Amino acid sequence: MIHLEIGAILLIFVSVPLVVTAVLALYYNIRSIHRPMRERESIYSCSNCGHVYAFARNRPMDRCPRCGHLNEAVRT
Numbered sequence: 001m002i003h004l005e006i007g008a009i010l011l012i013f014v015s016v017p018l019v020v021t022a023v024l025a026l027y028y029n030i031r032s033i034h035r036p037m038r039e040r041e042s043i044y045s046c047s048n049c050g051h052v053y054a055f056a057r058n059r060p061m062d063r064c065p066r067c068g069h070l071n072e073a074v075r076t
């Protein structure tokens with residue numbers, strides 16, 4: 001049987017999920033850099049004036065550049 005100290009077991013239980021999370025965060029961070037700008041854009045359709053516009057910011061709502069009305073993103 002494998003004999004481990006309680007400190008070593010705790011170290012493994014804390015550090016393994018931490019390393020896995022760090023690797024996944026790094027992977028998604030690198031992947032988002034290589035995504036084209038068009039994929040990062042959110043598309044909005046103004047419910048007040050019908051103007052269709054896109055912003056690269058990832059916000060659920062943004063103001064229409066034509067009339068200033070707040071609109072929800074049609075596609076993010």
Ligand SMILES: [Zn+2]
Nearest residue numbers: 046049064067
């Ligand atoms: Zn508008």
